[in-house]
Structure formats: structure tokens, C-alpha cells
Amino acid sequence: MPYTDDTKASASRAQAETFPLDSILCGESLDLLQKLPAGVADLVLTSPPYFHQRDYGPGIGNEATQEEYIATLLKVFGECLRILKRTGSLVFNIGDKYERQSLLLVPYRFAIAALTQFPVRLVNNITWVKLNPTPRHFQRRLVSSSEPFFHFVVSNKYQYFPGDFLRQPSLPRSRRRGRGIGHRYFQLIEASTLTAEQKAKARSALEAAIAEVQKGVISDFRMKIRGLHSVPFGGREGGRNIRLERDGFTIIRMHGERLKRDVIESPVESLKGCPHRAVFPEALAKEFIRLLTHPGDVVVDPFLGSGTTAVAAKKLGRHYLGIDINPDYCVYARDRVSRATRQTPLLDAGAW
Secondary structure, eight states, X not given: XXXXXXXXXXXXXXXXXXXXTTEEEESOHHHHHHTSOXXXXXXXXXXXXXXXXXXXXXXXXXXXXXXXXXXXXXXXXXHHHHHEEEEEEEEXXXXXXXXXXXXXXXXXXXXXXXXXXXXXXXXXEEEEEESSOOOOOOSSSOXXXXXXXXXXXXXXXOOOOGGGOSOOOOOOHHHHTTTTTTHXXXXXXXXXXXXXXXXXXXXXXXXXXHHHHXXXXXXXXXXXXXXXXXXXXXXXXXXXXXXXXXXXEEEEEEOSSOOOOSEEEEOOBOOTTOSOSSBOOHHHHHHHHHHHOOTTOEEEESSOTTTHHHHHHHHTTOEEEEEESOHHHHHHHHHHHHTOOOOOHHHHHHTO
16 A cells, blocks of 8 residues: 555544554554555564575565565555654664675665655664674685664654663773773874964863863863864864864863664573564664653554563563564464563663
8 A cells, every 4th residue: 555645643533442552463564454444554664584595484585586575565664654753763673684795785675676666765774783692604705793773763853762772882881980081192292283372272272171071061072183183074264174274273172971873782582482583682772662652552563473562662661563474473472471571760761
């Protein structure tokens, strides 16, 4: 069913009453998605079976060619867009495949096809860096240790909460307290071609910036020194470029949280007794649910697998709906979700 701008942003009251919130449905994803009302999901977060990678039983991933695989996946993608609210987001994680010693670039072929066939925007291509990739030894290529997450939206009104965005690696303890911060700049100042007067001013300005970090006035800073660093972007009369030329240096102050990057670093997970061979890490699911939904919103995963998306949604106070074709996975996921409990805001914040 094609997605059009006439699709309603939310379901009617009658439709909402039939929407199976907080449940796991067993069956073919495309068939079950077609039975759901339009505009009910705030976030579709999923990781479909990869093309010819593992034996998940019947269903997607077993197509004869990558073209057939992508075509089938796009049909599911279209239904996901149909059930998505105008303020919602759709996040797809797809792994790649080697054939004849060459990567097929399946995830990127899918993303390009989705952008071509549907009225969507690709907001981010977020890279998951696996901290514990499978230790395979290849003679002529590197170990694969990353996968893409494609974040699609249908309008510029999508929900977005950057204060809860993707985790950054923890700073060293000494850096967090401000000890040692900026010391390398003192060495660079002395090694520069600045005049003695300019070096004195640079040291004084650097000491002031360090003090601001230690007092919590700013979160961080960068120093540019003429002849050693590239010219800052956006320079204009009275701006950074002018100061760099006039004084020999400029300091860029940063306020608030550190800039967030389109990278998630997280280990691959395994669950004791889980029949699913590729468990979606709970930490990743939580990242996107925090970023793109409010408590009480609806999160849908049409390829639920071991149940991670539903577990993460329940713990964070969101409604969930999961679909999977494998009966064993459905049984396991239902049991796993039933044992999950909602985290209090204090515990939730403490985990991050």
C-alpha cells in the first residue's frame, strides 16, 4: 500500500481500541502490519534478518538474490511508514554481506532505494561500533566490527530529544575534573612562531579558559594558534579569523554538553537460553527510544526476534508492539518482556 501525505497522523478512537498495545504478535511481518491502523506508531525500530547471513527459519532473508531481498524489505518499509505518525521516526539496522570476496553494500542499496521510492528523509546514518566483534582471522581483509542504523523521518516535525542522544565514551577521570586540560596548548604556544608578546597573551588567555572549565562556566574549549592550526570556519571581521591574524591565536569556547556524534559504541550481547542467534543489544534500543520518543509513546518492531525492543520500551515507560514469524522467538520474547520492569527515572538516569 503506497504511503501518501493524506495519511492521518494518528488513528481514530475506534482504531485505537483495536490496536494491540503491549503485545507480541506471531506471524509474517508484512501481513500483520497491513492489519494495523495508520498513524499509530511514534517509532519503528527494527533490525530485519540479514541477507543470507543466518538461518532464522522462514521469512525475509532467504531470497535468492539481494535485489529480491531489498524489494521484500521495501514492502515492509512502506507499511511501517503507513503506521507511522507524522512526528515519528523509523530506524532500520541492516548488516552487509560478502559474496565472491566482495561486500554487496546491501544496507546502502536499501537506504538509497527507500529514499527513491518513498517520501522520506534520511536524518542520520549512525554507525554501531561493536566493542567485541566475532574474532575471525582473515588473511586479506579486516574484521567487520560496525553496522549502520538508518534514521528516516517523513516530516521536519519529528520528535527529537538531543539531550538524551547517543552516548559518548566516558572522559578520563582527570579530564572530567579539569586536571591536565589544555596543557598541550602551552607546549604548542612555545613551539609557535608568535612574538613574545603574543605568546604571553596566549598563555594568559589559555589559563583563563582552563579556569572556566574547572569552575563549570564552560564545558570545554579549543585553541587555534596561527601557523599550527587550520583557519576556523565562519570567520569574519571581528571574528575568529581576525583574532587569529591579529593576536596569533583564538579560543573557541563550548557551552553545555559535548557535541554528540553519529556513533554508538556497544558490545554484542548474548542471552543464556535464547533461541535467537543474533540478539539486538538492549543498550542500542534504549538509545533510540530515548532520543525519539516520550514516555507513553508507541514503539513498534516488526522483526522483534528475542524481544529486545519491547523490553527496552517497557523499561522506559513506552508502549510496544512486536512482530516475529518464528514461534520459538515469540515465546521467548513474551517471557522475557513479562519479566522486565519499568525503570524509575533515578535508576534510568543512573544507568547512563
